Amino acid sequence: MKDVKITPLRNGTVIDHIKPGMALKILPLLNIDQDYSTGLSIAMYAQSEKHQLKDIVKIEDKELHHKEVNRLAVITPNATISIIRDFKVVDKFKIELPKVIEGIVRCENINCITNGKEPVISKLVRAQEDPVKFKCYYCGRIQNDLEKRII
Amino acid sequence: MSLKGRDIVAITDLDLNEIEIILKEAEKMVPAARGEVKNDSLSGKILASLFFEASTRTRLSFETAMHRLGGDVITIAGQEGSSLIKGETLADTIRMAEGYSDIIAIRHPKEGAARLSATFSRIPVINGGDGAGQHPTQTLLDLFTIQQNHGDISKLHVTIGGDLKYGRTTHSLSLALGRMGARMTFVAPKRIQMVDHILDDLKRMDASFDMAYDIKETIEDTDVLYMTRIQKERFPDVEEYMKVAGGFRITAEMLEPAKKKMTVMHPLPRVDEIHFSVDDTPHAKYFQQAFNGVPVRMALLNLLLEG
Numbered sequence: 001m002k003d004v005k006i007t008p009l010r011n012g013t014v015i016d017h018i019k020p021g022m023a024l025k026i027l028p029l030l031n032i033d034q035d036y037s038t039g040l041s042i043a044m045y046a047q048s049e050k051h052q053l054k055d056i057v058k059i060e061d062k063e064l065h066h067k068e069v070n071r072l073a074v075i076t077p078n079a080t081i082s083i084i085r086d087f088k089v090v091d092k093f094k095i096e097l098p099k100v101i102e103g104i105v106r107c108e109n110i111n112c113i114t115n116g117k118e119p120v121i122s123k124l125v126r127a128q129e130d131p132v133k134f135k136c137y138y139c140g141r142i143q144n145d146l147e148k149r150i151i
Numbered sequence: 152m153s154l155k156g157r158d159i160v161a162i163t164d165l166d167l168n169e170i171e172i173i174l175k176e177a178e179k180m181v182p183a184a185r186g187e188v189k190n191d192s193l194s195g196k197i198l199a200s201l202f203f204e205a206s207t208r209t210r211l212s213f214e215t216a217m218h219r220l221g222g223d224v225i226t227i228a229g230q231e232g233s234s235l236i237k238g239e240t241l242a243d244t245i246r247m248a249e250g251y252s253d254i255i256a257i258r259h260p261k262e263g264a265a266r267l268s269a270t271f272s273r274i275p276v277i278n279g280g281d282g283a284g285q286h287p288t289q290t291l292l293d294l295f296t297i298q299q300n301h302g303d304i305s306k307l308h309v310t311i312g313g314d315l316k317y318g319r320t321t322h323s324l325s326l327a328l329g330r331m332g333a334r335m336t337f338v339a340p341k342r343i344q345m346v347d348h349i350l351d352d353l354k355r356m357d358a359s360f361d362m363a364y365d366i367k368e369t370i371e372d373t374d375v376l377y378m379t380r381i382q383k384e385r386f387p388d389v390e391e392y393m394k395v396a397g398g399f400r401i402t403a404e405m406l407e408p409a410k411k412k413m414t415v416m417h418p419l420p421r422v423d424e425i426h427f428s429v430d431d432t433p434h435a436k437y438f439q440q441a442f443n444g445v446p447v448r449m450a451l452l453n454l455l456l457e458g
Contacts, residue, residue: 111282113263118240120267128355138263139284140161142348 007041012060014082015072020045022076023055029071029150030059038062071104073097075147077132099126101134106149112139122151155458158269158276159451162287162323167330170294176450177295177443183219184446191221196456199252200226201244202279203235203259208419209279209288212444213256220449225251245271254456256448257281275455277448283319289418290323292447294331296440297375300414305332310369312338313379313399313424315345320418321379322349329358336373338363340395343381365398371408376401376434377416378424396423403428416440 018026023042027033032040039060048054063083072079073095083091103121107114114122114136123137124146134143154169165173183190198217202210214224225248235244241259245268248255257268258279265278265285280286294304301307309328315321315337326349328335335353337345337360344362353360363369370376381399386392400423401415417425417437429435 107263109262111260111262113241113259113261113267113281116261118267119242120270128351136263138266139281140266141262142351 008087009041009058009060009084010087011085012039012058012062012083013064014084015057015059015064016054016080016082017048017076018055018057018079019076020053020055023057025147026057026072026075029075030062030064030068032059069095070098070101071150074101074105074150097126097132100124100137101146104151105134105143105146106151107136107139107141108143108145108149109136109139109141112136112141114138153458154454155456156275157455158265158272159287159455160265160269160276160278161285162290162327164287170291170327173291173447173450173454174295174298176454177291177447180219180446180449180453184216184442184449186219189221190219190449192453193217193220193222193456196220196222196254197252198222198224198452199248199255200224200228201248201255201257201259202226202228203257203264204280205229206258206279208441208444209258209286210256212441213277213279213288213448215445216448216452219445220452222452241267242271245276248272249274254452277451277455280319283317286319286323288444288448288451289320290327291451292440292443293320293324293377293416293418294327295447296416296436296443297414299439299443300436301374301412304328307374308334308336308372309375309377310336310338310363310366310373311345311377311379312366314343314381315339315379316343317382318379321377322346324377325349325358325360326352326356329353329356329360332359335360336363336369337361338366338369338399340364340381340398342386342395366401367405370405370413371410373413374410375414375416376409378421379418380420380422380424399424400426401429402426403432406432406434409434 023044041058043056045053077097080094082089101124106122114120124134125137127133127135182188200214217224249272254275256277256279257265259281262282262284264281269276278285311321381396383392413434414436415434
């Protein structure tokens with residue numbers, strides 16, 4: 001029998017180079033839960049060509065939209081996205097942290113006005129490069145551990 | 152360059168040139184602020200003074216500033232007097248206030264409240280303090296007072312003492328002084344030393360600063376001693392507070408080794424940080440500083456409404 005760990009994808013999205021161990025964390029961001037009925041393959045702690053560990057997620061019949069990609073960047077900023085149609089890669093790109101993250105991560109400051117009942121969505125703006133840091137547009141607080149406060 | 156129509160939420164919203172324009176305008180406003188000359192430049196304009204948190208100096212000086220310019224004031228003082236207590240959002244309150252007025256000054260217990268107000272308002276919003284966040288008009292009047300007494304700020308050594316962790320005035324002030332090239336020393340007990348995110352910002356702008364734990368270490372070499380109140384509720388017990396607060400009490404005797412022109416400033420209210428004996432020394436400038444709230448806020452109101 002042929003040794004195939006993950007079967008090739010006919011149509012859908014491959015998310016590669018995910019931070020090792022983070023594959024299961026990105027699924028809720030893609031609205032994939034126990035009710036998801038289309039095919040899904042996950043490889044965790046796989047060896048990359050450069051012998052580094054990575055996770056891979058293959059999602060059948062779903063092409064990721066820009067906003068969903070932004071959501072992933074908060075957890076695994078260096079992942080790559082390949083859009084597959086009829087077994088062919090029709091688009092491939094690296095996800096990157098955007099300049100502004102809106103409606104994805106709650107401000108870490110519990111006394112920030114955005115953590116109340118005001119009609120606003122959270123907005124974090126890039127405040128620093130290398131290492132990248134974001135600050136809350138409203139209260140100005142520099143944010144840590146973004147992945148812990150996904151909305 | 153015109154500041155007409157702008158919001159002033161954080162001191163970092165203003166570049167150095169704009170700060171200079173505001174301070175120059177404030178200088179021109181001093182005679183009218185004292186009531187020595189009449190100025191009606193904002194006649195027919197209305198300031199909505201929305202203070203959802205206790206304030207004496209900031210609210211009174213905003214309202215005095217508007218009256219001294221011939222304008223009118225509508226006021227909310229405390230959440231009890233507003234619909235916020237009924238559960239109205241700040242966003243709705245702001246949209247209502249912009250229909251009643253030409254400019255809004257707001258103080259609110261939540262950080263980010265002023266930025267949110269500016270997002271919803273089509274008229275200019277001035278932040279009068281948002282929680283432990285920003286208080287840019289205090290910083291402007293602090294800078295104005297320092298400039299009046301010392302001239303070029305970039306050549307000064309400013310010692311900032313007291314509660315540097317929770318005191319919002321010290322955060323805004325140090326960011327402004329850092330940009331202007333002043334050298335700073337932060338003096339505070341470890342528990343309430345300057346917060347990391349401000350220190351990070353200062354490092355990014357290559358500002359010159361160091362830390363100390365006793366005012367006596369730095370007093371001889373200081374041009375401006377900026378004191379803030381140490382709040383009892385920040386300490387686990389009264390005994391520890393008494394121990395710490397005692398070391399941060401300035402007396403006239405302590406100022407003897409200071410430079411002749413050294414100025415002592417304080418955003419007020421003071422509790423025990425500055426002994427009354429300092430009031431009669433030439434170093435005491437905190438009442439001049441409190442008065443300066445009026446010409447500086449007159450300058451801002453005038454520039455944001457008239458350009």
